[in-house]
Amino acid sequence: MRLSRYFLPVLKETPAEAQIVSHRYMLRAGMIKQASAGIYSWLPMGFKVLRKIENIIHEEQQRAGHIPMLMPTIQSADLWRESGRYDAYGAEMLRITDRHDREMLFTPTAEELITDIFRANVSSYRDLPLTMYQIQWKFRDEIRPRFGVMRGREFLMKDGYNFDLTKEDALHAYNRHLVSYLRTYERMGLQAIPMRADSGPIGGDDTHEFLVLAETGESEVFYDSQITDLKFGDREIDYDSREQCQAVLEEFTSRYARTDETHDEAVFNQVPEERRRVARGIEVGQIFYFGTKYSEPLGATVADADGNQVPVHMGSHGIGVSRLLGAIIEASHDDKGIIWPEGVTPFHCGIVNLKTGDAEADAACEKIHAALIALGLDPLYDDTTERAGAKFATMDLIGLPWRITVGPRGLKNGVVELTSRRTGESEEMPPEAAVAKIAEIYGVAAA
Ligand SMILES: Nc1ncnc2c1ncn2[C@@H]1O[C@H](COP(=O)(O)OP(=O)(O)O)[C@@H](O)[C@H]1O
């Protein structure tokens, strides 16, 4: 992509309404624009990162054996009356009346809708286990939308639902989700810690929230510092193995880690004092097991092996897809701008032409640009006539992890400069070597 042909409305001034760094940088880097309170348009660069995050989630959910699908954003109130949640949900639900005076709502979550699909189509235990998920827009009429995409009113969520014959099976689904979430967040360059939490309006006893530690987080968290040493890494996991999934759950949840809702001072005080941490965190996901809370009122039953009709055991599992952009930026930035982890960066690398119009510099940039594209990579080439300083400032702000700088002086010696956004370190090398290095970083085979 050539910057001269792209839409990247970078702001020089810091927008006054943005209180936290991720919100400031998302606005300044031209990623989002507020449409109305808590509702955003996703401009091309923001949209690109959103799609990358979605792709990682899709890959990891399907690796765990979960099936993608899509449900509507507008639902009828009827199902919510059946479950008893229509009145209970309160003012956060956006209620809509259609031209026939039918009561509708914009989906804040979809337990009822998916249970209705299940009960209409599944009648035997032989069709279980079943886990389906979607990535779909949600609306919650938050009283105080704030911090940009962190607490929006309209936001993108991955929501998955498991249907199982027994509690034991449903707890395996719960553990599978925990494992897949650990992998998902790590691929985004995040450490998200599972913490015992409160179930809120979803209901149920077993629930963990995944929290990214950040000073600007809305939740107060209490944990044993040993937990931050844990890493899922690239270990192999068999998602069908109950033992393996259970072992991961135990490894990642046996140390003290709770949000303020479930915090217990007496238990916390059993952690050695030097390991006790009180901090703030951003909730980027939550998993629930709630048994038959929805299957009973909605009549989602199956025939078991003996022919008895039994309500299925369920859980639901959410990831805050749009919130993740904010969380990643809170966790990875400096005073010049965003520092994207390689896994979610909108472009793999930037190419800065120090002297657009210089025949040699232009030709070298074109060649690097074309070589990267031929490798299946997605570079952003700043081919504008801005000053070099302004080009660097934009690249630093938008946070591409790697930058190749090309100028007439370097080219005289046959070199360009490769710079890491994270460390700021630069290295001179021939253009082909810079392309090969980028290919290596992203794990693609150089030509
Ligand atoms: N208003 C919001 N704006 C952005 N993301 C949200 C919002 N509310 C929830 N999320 C994200 O969706 C995920 C799943 O939602 P859920 O656990 O049902 O939300 P909550 O705990 O706020 O009731 C949360 O972990 C969070 O990351």
Ligand SMILES: [Mg+2]
């Ligand atoms: Mg939650």
